Amino acid sequence: MADIRQIDRRRKSVKSIAKITHAMEMIAASKMRKAQERGLAGRPYSEKITEVIASLAALYPKGQAHPLLQARPVKKIAIIHITPNRGMAGGLVGNINRRSLSFERSQGKDTVYIAVGKKGIDALRRTGRNIKAEFILGENPSYLQTLPIARLAIDGFINGEFDEVHLAYSKFINTMVQEPVIVKLLPEEPAERAQGTNLEYIYEPSASSVLDKILPRYVESRIYQTILESIACEFSARMIAMKSATENANEIVEELALQYNKARQESITTEMLDIIGGASALS
Numbered sequence: 278m279a280d281i282r283q284i285d286r287r288r289k290s291v292k293s294i295a296k297i298t299h300a301m302e303m304i305a306a307s308k309m310r311k312a313q314e315r316g317l318a319g320r321p322y323s324e325k326i327t328e329v330i331a332s333l334a335a336l337y338p339k340g341q342a343h344p345l346l347q348a349r350p351v352k353k354i355a356i357i358h359i360t361p362n363r364g365m366a367g368g369l370v371g372n373i374n375r376r377s378l379s380f381e382r383s384q385g386k387d388t389v390y391i392a393v394g395k396k397g398i399d400a401l402r403r404t405g406r407n408i409k410a411e412f413i414l415g416e417n418p419s420y421l422q423t424l425p426i427a428r429l430a431i432d433g434f435i436n437g438e439f440d441e442v443h444l445a446y447s448k449f450i451n452t453m454v455q456e457p458v459i460v461k462l463l464p465e466e467p468a469e470r471a472q473g474t475n476l477e478y479i480y481e482p483s484a485s486s487v488l489d490k491i492l493p494r495y496v497e498s499r500i501y502q503t504i505l506e507s508i509a510c511e512f513s514a515r516m517i518a519m520k521s522a523t524e525n526a527n528e529i530v531e532e533l534a535l536q537y538n539k540a541r542q543e544s545i546t547t548e549m550l551d552i553i554g555g556a557s558a559l560s
Contacts (some may be wrong), residue, residue: 360397
């Protein structure tokens with residue numbers, strides 16, 4: 278009977294876990310849709326501003342380059358490491374942490390981190406990495422909240438504190454797929470203008486003046502866009518992870534129910550045999 282009670286307690290415990298994971302799945306699904314809409318809505322803007330910057334860079338005075346476009350020998354790099362604040366998102370956190378550390382080793386350069394997200398901060402601290410700054414944002418950050426991150430990256434690059442800035446984040450492919458990527462942020466490399474396009478822009482007061490203003494805004498918007506994509510990836514991964522956890526819990530409940538019924542049947546059979554044996558002895 279002790280085994281039966283133990284199995285029954287475990288079955289009830291797993292049922293409770295399944296209810297919790299299912300609730301977390303529903304919450305993540307609700308937040309995921311909003312996060313996806315915000316993340317995908319910024320992509321057209323990012324693509325268009327990239328096109329404009331390519332046009333502006335081509336018109337910049339020959340022999341000169343904007344400070345954010347100047348490449349130089351790389352002695353030190355900075356990585357803006359973007360992760361969720363919470364776990365329970367499958368392999369999302371571990372994948373981006375491993376991707377950043379692997380990239381650092383492959384570069385073989387002195388590296389400093391600008392950590393965004395509690396999980397990334399904890400991982401970098403455990404591994405003894407050089408963290409320049411730490412940021413913990415909410416689930417729905419505003420553009421203004423991400424500006425200090427961009428300002429650190431821009432000022433550090435212009436002042437020569439580091440020679441390259443890279444973004445490490447989870448790229449949203451679809452609900453099922455989130456890819457950990459490393460992309461160069463600074464020095465910015467303007468995309469080449471597509472052949473056959475004849476875009477005529479009039480810049481006032483000059484192309485270089487407009488580029489001076491728009492390029493820092495571009496860096497800021499790109500960081501903001503990657504943070505939004507990372508949030509969308511977080512909720513997508515959490516929804517999938519909690520769905521798998523719920524399905525696994527339900528399978529365990531079914532197995533425990535079968536074990537419970539078998540143990541109960543054995544117990545009843547044993548009691549009946551004892552009664553029959555006692556009756557036979559009395560007769």
